Amino acid sequence: MAQRKKKLKKKRHTANREPEFDSDGGEFELAAEIKDDDSPGRKLPCFPASSDCLSDVEPDTRELVRAQNKKKKKSGGFQSMGLSYPVYKGVMKKGYKVPTPIQRKTIPVILDGKDMVAMARTGSGKTAAFLVPMFEKLKAPHAQTGARALILTPTRELALQTMKFTKELGKFTGLKTALILGGDRMDDQFAALHENPDIIIGTPGRLMHVVMEMNLKLQSVEYVVFDEADRLFEMGFAEQLQEIIQRLPDTRQTLLFSATLPKLLVEFARAGLTEPVLIRLDVDSKLSDQIKLSFFHLRVDDKPAMLLHLLRHVVKPQEQTVVFAATKHHVEYLKELLSSEGLECAYIYSALDQTARKINIGKFVHRKAMVLIVTDVAARGIDIPLLDNVINYNFPSKAKLFLHRVGRVGRAGRSGTTYSLVCPDEMPFVYDLHLFLGRPVQLATPEHTPGNSDGVFGRVPQSILDDEGSHLITAHENSLDLQNLHRVSENAYKQYLKSRPNPSPESIRRVKSTDLSSMAVHPLLGSGLEKMELERLQIVDAIKGYKSKSTIFEINSNSKSQASEVMRTKRSKDTRLVEKFSKRREDLAAESRLCNSLCFHQGVFSAVVGGKRRGPQENVEERPKNKKSRQTGKDEHYYIPYRPKDFDSERGLSLSGEGTAFEQQASSAVLDLMGDAGDEDRKRKRFVRETGKEEQQKKKIRIDGGQVISNKKKKKKNLYPSSRSRGRRGPNFPSPAGPQQTPSGRRVRSELKTNAQILKQRKKKQKHQFLQSGGLKKLHVKNKQWLGEVKKSGFGRGGQKKGKMRKRL
Template identity: 45%
Template structure:
């Protein structure tokens, strides 16, 4: 029996990493046989104890990369040392998903984990920490609040993991992460996993990690090879009818489909329309109650349920693993290529195929060009010869299919009455506010989008009618592309028509301007071509050093070199965003003046978005301890651990710490300013005294005593 058990464990491809038997049992029980490419690269380096910055696309198996080595090194449950590993996740759903994954892998090790997330009473978080966990899985906002309430330092943390780190920093958790990292011991191993590497995250990796190793698997492809992309050019008023047509008729009834909508009001609006059409759907968004969120996700993920449509906002764009997802629909086109990659990355995972359908209005064409440039793919427009097997085509919409659902929406509106109108108006207003928050596409993409000729754009192959009568389709296309050469004022003109003469003069004037513009453009292109040929003829070879800092002897490490080439920001540079944020002013009611946002250094943002003081403490923890009742032995051990850290904090408060160079420079600047102020004040006081006393007055003695 023992030999069979050993051979069963050895059959797994994970046995080569040297994991303990308990960890290997959990891997085999989970059904994993062979590690993914990112796991083969990351796990040996993490097992050696090195800090790691890992970049790979969504769905590549990054979670197991840090969970398996942590389980192996922690070995078994320790009732006295407190938490030994901390995993930070950007969203509650991802934290719960990681916790569930941990329980499945740690089934045979005896290790415990606790989740500390918002959306529920903070008393549950206190109770979770008192259960003596070996691993804490948390969101930064709630964990920061809990650590403040308990006055707790996690000095025994040996593994510090930032999961979906780019999302953590995009959501504004930078201050919380820095506060949490100060509460963790210096002797720790930091693991940072991300799909992209924005500039703000690059700066953090230089400060918070010790000689890290950069692992990249995102160079060759950013999307799965099994993912099919469809882009559909629509007008804004056609989006809702087209969405209903896709969900009710085009997509297979058994397919799991996620629809990304701009705001929660739009989620509620579309959900109401689907309910009116007797189509079951579920939804999640940020302000939804945590219990309702969990219930709706399980309702959609469960194969036994009938619900196959999930309506979401961007809260689920990353980190939510729904392995049975078949389709993704982008109702509004993402304003960032990174966001597009993570939205459509929900499908075509673990070898499965999937389809991503994105609606593109004329205002969103620049974002579409951004995405194609980011993915390194050509911009291809649908024509008569385009087939449904082609990938990444931008095509038009079939007006016949959309027209039917216009009528159905009107029927639902007549039945619902005022409630429907109120819901629709609220959704439209929220869409206007959402559009204001979207950054503009880059200038080059906007320029290319304007040059796209969509007049002859054919219906997307995905939406074409399955009919043998092609004459009807050709006739409809000819009507769609028809453009009259005359205006209404130029039809059947008479001698007394002033409008006809005005139009003729306008055409003549505009024609001259168009000819001048075309001639200038042709001359410029000819000059550029001649200049390029002259460079080649003269033997001109452009050269820019790719490693100037290394040549100057200023390069610090190989990691610095690699991370500079890895960092990117496609739409707007992060430094520009930070500069804009620093320039913003808000009205301070107490000080009766406008203050810069950057002046508010002593405030942090909680998970709910509220700003609180960095030393915020309500006494909830002490109140919870009094009402807790009889404590278990594990609780008493943890209470001793908390008391020791609180005593250490009080002891350290009075201790004079060594100042760094910036602090010393700041003190010197303050002293210099004070001396200059005192000197100027002395001179002013002296001049006033001399003016008052005159030439024969008494000599000024400064701060000396007045003569009686």
């Protein structure tokens, strides 16, 4: 009886659980709720499961379900987008509940089949925004057609990350993905493309090389994504992208995604967009509110000491940090320096081997190393989930590059901190950044506390630099490698300065007019210092800024000497000029103080740059009245300024970095009167146009490794057929019936192997494996055993054999 009761209870439980199980998949069943019905206990009718009904009408039913879900489900979720079940299941499995703003805006537009240019700040879910509609459009694998989606990324790490993300999100769709990266074996990539993948993810250099080797048509591609589009068009991938785009069909859907995209789509004309939709979010708030910024002013030579102090005392031990340096030589030097000081670190730069890059990223992600030192190769797209800090060892020369670097932290609503080490020659770039963000530069004052230090620009106490500097000196003395790497990094920095783009003129002007001597110690560093220590620092600063009133001619000379008389007369002559200069400097200092106190920008803070200087004696409140009463020939209502309001923001986002000011466009419009003349060809004895050189350059294209390959269809070294002949031959590649011949009648050696050659190669391989596995030794032992047995059984006389018989054996 007891057993029967238990069975009954189990049955009831299962009966109760069944509706729960159905409701899990019921996101996509027709919502059949009848609210007006009086009998709540009555079971409601619903659609049969897909396994029960496999008729020809099934696809239409699914469309009905999708349409119904789209109407009925609560707006704002992924359910309201009408996604198919496998795609939605992948999204839910990944842990996404509600779409981010960029996903909510872009996914419906992409599903409608329109081209798009989309911008949203870092860590806002752009990758899912183009992957989810891609899965929805491709639906399921196709046996006959080639690749139907192509995703291009600027760096290998970003491509690997996109691949991982694609596999996770598209787990239930069954779509095949091929990864085409530089640094990996080309044979494997040819094989991957032979397996007829639905999605190709790759970097432009290697993808173009593979496409040209295999002569791929890419005519079946219907969905193209340029991830970090601005970087792709900036990095010099123009030729590679052109080669790939030419092979794509005109009916494709093209999407451009990045955190920093300009408003003018002319700059992306090469991507072949047709009537694109522009979606730009976070144009005003380009940075997440959760990211705190700190700027430290110091000399170039003090940067290593400051970096050590930050990693040891400011950053918590359990927090992970990414350090951005200018060149790969800086990365190598810093890696050696931190390792010698006992800080475990990983490192990445573009010239590093692909395997080493993967190992180093893995080391950092799995928290074996808490510091990752990188160049700008890792500035874009890399998503390290629990990253806490970013340190700019060298300040970036472009404002949007700063956004991408800083965007490694504060992803998906998490908080993070950024520390920037700024030397005097990088100061204009800090002002450029603040122009771009539309924020004022906050110079540190004694009133600042560590709690309100966000965006503060302060100095570093000398005592901190002295402590760490002494460690560094001993470390350099004990290590020859460190000395050599330091010297190399200094030379590299000189070369880097030559190639670094110039800051805007208004930022240079503002830096000159800013008085940095009044800047206090940064609140993050000054909080632990005593009052005496701060006073000592001020005295040291006063000594640093001391200028003697007597010139070099007057030192150790009498007042009656000729040199002192000359200087006295010169002083009396130039008194008026000296007074004028000192007064002007005081005015500038007063203006900068006034600007800082009033937060000198409403819309764009560069508007103050060309403003009229005010004397400190003028009353600030009276000025607007005077200005209003003064008659100007400008009607504010109809006046069109020659620069738009968002000029600085758009200049920071533009690909060239020049902006679109009229003066820049005008300077590039040059009339070439002597254009047709060209150069004199001595052999032909006539003038020749330069066009031939351009055509020659077009014939050659640079690939991902830096090598230059021919753009012709026939190449001397054809990697693809040779890789096929190594045993990748399938039913599509039959061996030739007879010897091939050229039109002229010459015999050509076939690239494809005959049966005899294949057998010979197999035997050779087997022999090699036999010798490698110690087969000869085993044979010797076997023969010895056999010989012993023969001896023992030899004619019934045992092992004692004498004379001729023994010799014979």
